[in-house]
């Protein structure tokens with residue numbers, strides 16, 4: 684992912700067989716999203732042009748396989764969505780979940796809003812803001828995050844958003860075990876919980892996607908869905924930050 688404005692150039696490859704297997708009936712929607720990333724996403728500097736040839740394996744499929752860890756009907760907040768990874772991918776793949784894409788930067792939320800509309804995703808909402816600004820008003824079953832911050836900082840932003848029994852699913856690289864070992868003491872001070880490292884998508888994506896999961900075992904807010912989430916939705920995009 685990049686921050687400057689880039690020229691579109693590289694051609695988006697056709698979906699590989701793994702994409703057909705992973706996305707199933709939602710493949711046309713996933714393909715439309717890949718096209719948006721390869722075109723508008725590159726033009727607006729949200730992803731680098733060099734990512735285009737590897738959009739399917741490295742980005743869409745890599746993110747999609749995390750759905751294995753999310754039960755039916757769950758509420759999910761994707762912290763630091765950027766151009767929609769992994770939140771938009773999970774939202775389009777799983778119409779049964781309620782996905783909130785939480786992202787502070789205006790030009791990214793503009794792209795996300797447009798993508799949600801273009802893809803016709805009624806289960807995905809975009810909320811502009813930082814995770815820590817949503818503490819005390821947004822509660823969810825799962826937080827997902829990829830490439831947002833080191834684990835201890837990410838946990839500080841994310842664990843207060845979780846209901847009791849909820850999990851942070853942090854997509855990490857090969858060094859996930861080492862990162863967890865280093866951060867585990869800090870994480871356990873934030874909120875009692877259980878940490879593990881899971882590899883998902885074996886046989887679908889190579890390498891498999893590595894997820895650090897932190898499941899909180901204590902109350903940190905309301906234990907049932909509803910009121911707080913509604914309040915959060917009402918606060919959507921009211922903040923006036925500009926980039």
Ligand SMILES: C[S@@+](CC[C@H](N)C(=O)[O-])C[C@H]1O[C@@H](n2cnc3c(N)ncnc32)[C@H](O)[C@@H]1O
Pocket residue numbers: 684762763764765766767768769785786787788791812813814815828829830831840
């Ligand atoms: C490197 S990008 C990764 C984007 C996307 N998750 C991906 O994997 O392509 C990090 C994103 O985190 C967002 N971010 C940074 N600090 C944040 C915070 N405190 N709360 C929510 N999002 C944050 C940034 O605006 C940026 O879009």
